[in-house]
Amino acid sequence: MNYKKTLLMPKTAFPMKANLPHREPTIQQEWEETKLYERLMEQTKDNPLFILHDGPPYANGDLHLGHAMNKILKDFILRYKSLSGYHTPYVPGWDTHGLPIETALTKTKKVNRKKLSVAEFRAKCEEYALKQVDRQREQFKRLGVQADWDNPYITLHKSYEAAQIELFGEMAKKGYIYKDLKAVYWSPSSESALAEAEIEYKDKRSPSIYVAFKVEDGKGVLQADEELVIWTTTPWTLPANLGISVHRDLDYAVVEEAGRKLVVAEERLGALKDILEWKEARVLRTIKGRELEYITAQHPFYDRTSLVMLGDHVTTDAGTGCVHTAPGHGEEDFHIGKTYGLEILSPVNERGYFTEEASGFEGQFYDAANPAITELLKENGALLHLSFITHSYAHDWRTKKPVIYRATPQWFASIKDFRADMLKNIEEVEWYPAWGETRLRNMVRDREDWCISRQRAWGVPIPVFYGENLEPIITDQTITHVAELFREHGSNIWFEWDTKDLLPEGFVSEHSPNGQFTREKDIMDVWFDSGSSHHAVLEQRDELVRPADVYLEGSDQYRGWFNSSLSTAVAVTGKAPYKTIISHGFALDGDGRKMSKSLGNVVAPQDVAKELGVDILRLWVASSDYQADVRVSQDILKQVAEAYRKIRNTVRFLLGNIADFSPADNRVTFADLTSVDRFIHFKRQHVIQEVRDAYERYDFSTVIQTVHHFCTNDLSAFYLDFAKDVLYIEKADDSRRRAIQTVMYDTLKDILVLLAPLLPHTMDEAWKHLTDTKEDSVHLASMPTAELASDHQEDMTFWQSFMTLRDEVLKALEEARNEKVIGKSLQAQVDIAPLTTEAKDLLLRTDNLGQLLIVSGVQIKEEIDGDDVRTFEHLKIKVSAKEGERCERCWTVTEDVGNDERYPDLCSRCATVVDSLVLEDVE
Known part of the structure; x- marks a missing residue:
């Protein structure tokens, strides 16, 4: 007899092989065809609201692993909150203005910028940006991210630009917007001013020079044959030198060496003797810094003097204690220069080339002029020492090229005017990780203002008019009118229409008695664009609300979107636009290195989706300590795939063994469960509680670890292992078998929902094989709630002790x-x-x-x-x-095999079961 046919072996159409790269697109297509997102929004519309506001990725190029990690983390949260009974509308966004798009057109697309008008060039930028949005949207959808993809927010949209103008107007109305001449970060490679958020630091090799300035008027303190010594790593700024700063409380020594009398800070003598190779340095006398104020020195190669000033920024950490001061090329230089009434000289143009004001160097690129300047210093006898150092230096984070300080007229937002309110709001926000609070607070604490103007073409124009006296005009009337024009026509009209057509009809101003007006040509910083989203999106869209429950972005956004959003929101509402900030680290290769094409270590999310499947990528994200930098490699992904396989096999085993189980007809009552069944039931309740607690604190690795441990240790290695002896061997309707199936059905259903936010494709695929579910998708179900009965501890204690003996x-x-x-x-x-x-x-x-x-x-x-x-x-x-002998049906070795003569190969238990079956085709 073929006894195998008498066994109740697992049966399920849920395949063992996941084949995710092929199966996932089919599942996603079904989600779209059945309008799963829309149905979910309708199902939850009367529920409490939970808003995760999307920080807009930049619309340029294919998605990288950082993009994928970011959007997947957001999807984890929203899917969990939706399953937990919240209404979770999710509006994805894109940042679409700025230099990278201009660069892509001019370099990659070979667009000749000089042959186009500003309006024509902007039209091409818009076309390019929208194509990038469409491309990235499809890639995000392939990641299984659930969102209102047909109605995103895009910063170049007319409605968004109009709202941004309104926000700018509100800040101006409160007095926070102003124009001033200041030394700001300037990128010659971008030909634009930059904000701190756009600066990154990289190593740069620079000349290190010590220069002597001969005293011109010593005010009776210094003699004409004495020289003040400065140190700088930017020789190119010497054409703009107008002063030397010293500290009022430092002691300065007049040192005689090789026939020269040099003035330096006394504390620096030891270091300078080594650097400058002094052989017989002799201190003639010391002078307090405050006594040097208003002394003048001769510029080393121009016919002008440099003023000695007192500055608190002077230290003795390096240099000479006498600080070269060029008000046009340094923030502290600028402030002390204004204090002492110096000219703000900045003889470098927007491209980084010297102007006529830098006599002898005009037309040279600033950095390339360093050798010529040091050579001139040497010829004039002013150069005491030249060497080279490698140091951390500010770079444009877009072009990756060095930036300079350059004094130019710019528009600013005065952060210091509402900084106290920002700091107070930071304390009220919930932070994941906790150190995020300190990081943002430190950034805000010392911030004075925010340079918001950029000298580019592709962006939202600064909506300012100028009268005939060149005074800026920003009124409620002009702001409202421009906002409405942009809402109807878009911001391109700022560069297409005549100025008079951009003003309200019949507009008059005391600044233009003859009715002649001009307009601002600068655009806004792109961080002002994205930082306006709380107003342009959360406030403008009916399904959303401000403040959002969560902002979640990479850790670089403390200086970026987290910061700019807080600045603009507190400025106009007094409140932060978010209740919680979550930040994640960067994706690194398996050796902890930054990914780059040149190193050949890039792991692209599109490739992972094609080779392994998106659920493997999502499991990698879920398993990671995402708040720190995260490593990924083919080997790491293979390990993740193995963990996935164990989860899938558990799901498949459970499905296979409840194929003949109907929860409506075959479920047993709790009272009919044995102690070990109750143990697994209660163990599952603890898993549910631990998982939900982990989700609530955005700890997804604990979710995976908890469920994986439950599946591997409690189920596969114990309960499901011994349960085979009942499930396969006993009759279909055996009460013990139905009890185990009851536990298995409930366990499987809970696992599918618990893991649905993390592995949405696999769990939804499995859900389709689950009988008697009222929802046709797991994503329309409800997150299970733990039922921790007060009398369950006895079973838990008993079986935990048993497991120790079993081991x-x-x-x-x-x-x-x-x-x-x-x-x-x-x-x-x-x-x-x-x-x-x-x-x-x-x-x-x-x-x-x-x-x-x-x-x-x-x-x-x-x-x-x-x-x-x-x-x-x-x-x-x-x-x-x-x-004894082995039963050929259950494989148990026993002495009662053959007791029933009709079944000589079976034990008594199996003989009884087989005898009760209606045997068809088992011979």
Whole structure:
């Protein structure tokens, strides 16, 4: 007889092989065709609102792994919150203005910028940006991200630009917007001013020079034959030198060396003797810094003097204690220069080339002029020392090229005017990780103003008019009118229409008695664009609300979007635009290096989707400590795929063994569950609670670890393992079998929902194979709630103690198997002598002990002797081969095989079961 056909083996159409790269697109297509997102929004529309506001990625190029990690993390949160009963509209966004798009057109697309008008060039920028949006949108959708993809917010949209103008107007109305001449970060490669958020620091090799300035008027303190010594790593700024700064409280020494009398800070003497190779340096006298004020020195190569000033920024950490001061090329230089009434000289144009004001160097690129300047210093006898150093230097984070300080008229937002309110709001925000609060607070604490103007073409224009006296005009009337024009026509009209057509009809101003007006040509910083989204999106769209519950972005956004959003929101509302900030680290290669094409270590999300599937990528994100930098490589992804396989196999096993189970017809009551069934039930409740707690604190790795441990240890290695003896062997409607199926069905259903936010494709695929579910998608279900009954602790304690004893038995079986005493565990007879009263009591209270241990015989004895006895902490164990014959159906070794003459190969249990079956085609 073919006894295999009498077994109730697992049956399921849920495939063992995931084949995710092919199956996921089909699942996503079904989501779109069935309008899953729209149905979800309709289902939850009356529920409490939860808003995660999307920080807009830049619309340029394919997505990288950082983009993928960011959007996947957001999707985790929103899917969880939706399953937990919240209404979670998610509006994705894109940042579409700025230099990279201009550069892409001129370099990659070979657009000749000079042959186009500003309006024509902007039209091409818009066309390019929108194509990038479409490309990235499809790539984000492939990641399984659930969103209102048909209605995103895009910073170049007319409605967005209009709202941004309104926000600018509100800040201006409060007096926070002003124009001034200041030394700001300037990028010659971008030909534009930059804000601090657009600066990154990289190593740069620079000349290090020490220069002597001869005293011109010593004010009776210094003599004409004495010289002040400065140090700089930017020789190119010497044409703009107008002063030397010293500290009022420092002692300055007049040092005689090789016939020259040099003035330096006394604290720097030791270091300078080594650097300048002084042989016989002799201190003639010391002078307090304050005594040097208003002394003048001769510029080393121009016919003008440099004023000695007192500055608190002077230190003795490096240099000479006498600081070269060029008000047009340094922030501190600028401030002290204004204090002392110096000219703000900046003889470098927007491209980084010297102007006529830098006589002798005009037309040279600033950095390339360093050798010529040092050579001139040498010729004039002013150069004391030249060497080269490698140091951290400010770079344009877009072009990756060095920036300079350059004094130009710019528009600013005065952060200091509402800084206290920003700091107060920072304290009220919830931070993940906690150090984010300190990081943003430190950035805001010392910030004075924000340079918001850029000298580019592709962006939102600064909506300012000028009268005939060149005074800026910003009124409620002009702001409202420009905003409405942009809402109807878009911001391109600023560069297409005449100025008079951009003003309200009949507009008059005291600044233009003849009615002649001009307009600002600069555009706004792109961080002002994205930083306006709380007003342009959260306030403008009916389904959203400000403040958002969560902003989640990379850790670089403390200086970027987190900062600019806070600045603009506090300026106009007094409140932060977010309740919670979550930040994540960067994706690195397996060796912890930054990914780059040149190193060949880039792992592209599109490639992972094609090779392994998006759920593997999502599992990698979920398993990672994402708040720090995260490593990824092919080997790491293979490990993730193995963890995925174990989860999938558990799901498949559960599905296969409940194929003939109907929860409506076959479910047993809780009272009919055995103690071990109740243990798994209660264990599941703890898993549910731990998982939900982890989700609430955005700790996705704990979600995965908790479920994975439950599947691997509690289910696969224990409950499901011994349950096979019941599920396969007993009759279909056996009460014990139905009890186990009840536990398995409930367990599977909960696992599918618990993991649905992280593995949405796999869990939804499995959900389709689950019987008697009212929802056609797991994403329309509800997150399970833990039922931690007060009387469950006895079962939990009993079985946790049993698992400790079971581990000792399993170890003894493994040792016996290695010694060839037995083959499979069902060939074993296990004799156990408990070493403690507690262990003895526990084993004697355990029903079906042999079945639980998956052995054919178990005996509890008072004592066991012999060389083959193994002693553990709680048990002495002897493993031997079980006497008897193996049942050909259940494979148990027993002495009652053949007791029923009709079934000579079966044990009594199997014979009874087979005899009860209606046998068709089993011969």
